Amino acid sequence: MKELFPLKQVMGFAFSIFFTLLALAVYFFNMSFTIGMTVLLVTAFLQAGLQLVVFMHAGExxxxxxxxxxxxxxxxxxxxxxxxxxxxxxxxxx
The missing domain is CATH 1.20.5 (Single alpha-helices involved in coiled-coils or other helix-helix interfaces)
Known part of the structure; x- marks a missing residue:
């Protein structure tokens, strides 16, 4: 049964939600422009890479x-x- 559960996709989804919440924290915590843009850029690139590898199966x-x-x-x-x-x-x- 363990081989039927899509653990990689579920973990990818959880990390995607985490990166989205981290980017949303920029708005709610009223960060400075420099820190906010840095957090947004880093989370955007990490989430794009995650989407490519996990959900678009780029490495398979x-x-x-x-x-x-x-x-x-x-x-x-x-x-x-x-x-x-x-x-x-x-x-x-x-």
Whole structure:
């Protein structure tokens, strides 16, 4: 019976709820902008990684190396785009 219970998915759901409550604590505890944004960014990336691995089964196929490589590449492109935009538009470097 133990092999029929989806422990991995239940634990993933519990951690997902925990990360959501942690992000919600930023609002209820009226944290400063810097601390609040740090908590929100960290919990957002942790929850996105958790969703990819547990619920979208990113690591359960034969080509998991290619899947993780594509995820890392997309993350690098997203960070370059965001920080490049900040660099040009807000910080004044052209």
């Amino acid at each position: 196929t034969e080509d998991k190396g290619a899947i993780y490589t594509n995820i890392y590449y997309a993350l690098v492109i997203a960070l370059v785009t965001v920080f490049g935009t900040l660099l040009c538009m807000i910080w004044g470097y052209v």
